[in-house]
Amino acid sequence: MIFRAVEDADLIRKAARGDVEAYNLLISRWEKRVFNYLLRIVGNREDALDLSQDVFLKAYQNLRKLEDPERFVPWLFRIAHNEAYSLFRKRKPESEGETVPPDASHMGVSVGGSSVFPLELSLAVARALDRLSPDQREAVVLKIYQGFKFEEIAEILSCPISTVKSRLYTALDLLKGDLAPVKSRGA
Amino acid sequence: MSCSPQDLRDYFFNELLESDRRSVDIHLRSCQNCREEVERLRATEAALLAARDEEPPQRIAFISDKVFEPSALRRWWRDFWGSAARLGFASAAMLSAAIVFAALTRPAPLALPSPPRAELARIEAEFSARLQQAVKAAVSESEARQAARTDQVLAAAERRYRLEREAILLAASEDHELMRKRYGRMVLASMERRDEK
Numbered sequence: 001m002i003f004r005a006v007e008d009a010d011l012i013r014k015a016a017r018g019d020v021e022a023y024n025l026l027i028s029r030w031e032k033r034v035f036n037y038l039l040r041i042v043g044n045r046e047d048a049l050d051l052s053q054d055v056f057l058k059a060y061q062n063l064r065k066l067e068d069p070e071r072f073v074p075w076l077f078r079i080a081h082n083e084a085y086s087l088f089r090k091r092k093p094e095s096e097g098e099t100v101p102p103d104a105s106h107m108g109v110s111v112g113g114s115s116v117f118p119l120e121l122s123l124a125v126a127r128a129l130d131r132l133s134p135d136q137r138e139a140v141v142l143k144i145y146q147g148f149k150f151e152e153i154a155e156i157l158s159c160p161i162s163t164v165k166s167r168l169y170t171a172l173d174l175l176k177g178d179l180a181p182v183k184s185r186g187a
Numbered sequence: 188m189s190c191s192p193q194d195l196r197d198y199f200f201n202e203l204l205e206s207d208r209r210s211v212d213i214h215l216r217s218c219q220n221c222r223e224e225v226e227r228l229r230a231t232e233a234a235l236l237a238a239r240d241e242e243p244p245q246r247i248a249f250i251s252d253k254v255f256e257p258s259a260l261r262r263w264w265r266d267f268w269g270s271a272a273r274l275g276f277a278s279a280a281m282l283s284a285a286i287v288f289a290a291l292t293r294p295a296p297l298a299l300p301s302p303p304r305a306e307l308a309r310i311e312a313e314f315s316a317r318l319q320q321a322v323k324a325a326v327s328e329s330e331a332r333q334a335a336r337t338d339q340v341l342a343a344a345e346r347r348y349r350l351e352r353e354a355i356l357l358a359a360s361e362d363h364e365l366m367r368k369r370y371g372r373m374v375l376a377s378m379e380r381r382d383e384k
Contacts, residue, residue: 020249020250023249024248024249027247027248027249028248031243031246031247032240032242032243033240035241035243036240036241039241045241045244049244049245052243052247053247056247056249057249060249121234121237122238124234125234125238126238129235143200144232144235144236145235150200150202165193165196168196169192169193169196172196172228172231175231175234176228176231179230179231179235180227180231180234
């Protein structure tokens with residue numbers, strides 16, 4: 001993991017000097033995570049892909065401003081967060097005041113396909129996530145699915161750690177009520 | 188440790204300090220409710236992770252196009268001006284270079300040929316003689332000035348003394364005249380009194 005971090009820092013330095021191939025290698029390492037984060041936030045594969053491309057383009061254009069290459073990942077997700085909320089703001093009039101209108105049926109749930117999990121559980125997760133507010137859902141996505149530390153999430157969302165915890169723990173209380181009984185019934 | 192949902196969640200997400208984590212571990216051994224709470228959190232997380240990551244529908248990649256890329260010189264120029272630290276360092280370096288350049292290019296003072304030793308001795312002797320003459324002239328001039336001033340002071344003192352003496356004599360003379368007149372009047376008065384008798 002440390003070796004990987006060192007390699008990323010090296011690629012970032014090369015990319016900052018205009019090495020496009022080094023940047024493409026960097027993209028290949030992070031595009032899946034960025035795409036899935038955006039997919040769970042915007043709830044639409046097409047938007048998530050478009051936004052992912054915008055995120056990596058914007059990151060390339062601003063790579064020289066990144067002072068510490070070790071902070072690349074939170075910095076990249078901060079760009080992704082901003083791009084997603086920029087899209088929501090553009091679409092706000094169409095959705096009649098709703099800031100984030102994700103579709104629960106596309107909340108990054110691989111229904112069917114090669115999933116080893118029961119279909120019932122996947123649908124229950126989609127429904128449970130749909131009950132959360134956009135802020136709570138994003139906190140869950142960043143912590144549970146992306147595995148960021150509280151400090152990194154606070155940096156990505158540009159808010160205090162206490163706010164991150166409050167959103168996440170309120171979301172967990174709601175999710176627990178919906179999902180823990182499902183698991184116990186399925187067990 | 189008492190039952191604290193906040194601590195349990197931080198414990199579950201591995202966000203506690205090692206010492207706090209050990210405290211929660213010890214507490215969990217004796218608290219059934221907290222063990223069940225952690226178990227529910229694990230079940231919730233496992234359910235959420237049932238929705239696994241998808242592969243992006245297509246790969247993202249950029250192509251290097253020299254037409255749109257800035258030249259190496261322009262990249263260097265942009266990087267140079269884009270970094271405050273480097274700009275500061277460059278400014279300091281330019282200032283240092285200017286100081287060194289000014290020091291190296293400043294005209295040196297003219298080197299005068301040194302006179303021969305005999306000439307030097309003659310110059311020293313002449314200088315010494317002139318110096319003595321000048322000192323003597325200055326001393327005599329000073330003495331004359333001092334003498335003239337002393338004379339002036341003495342003359343002024345003598346004049347002041349004479350005037351004071353004249354004033355005293357005049358006053359004494361006036362007093363004598365007054366006494367003489369009084370005496371005359373008294374003599375006349377006594378003679379008149381004697382004649383009346």
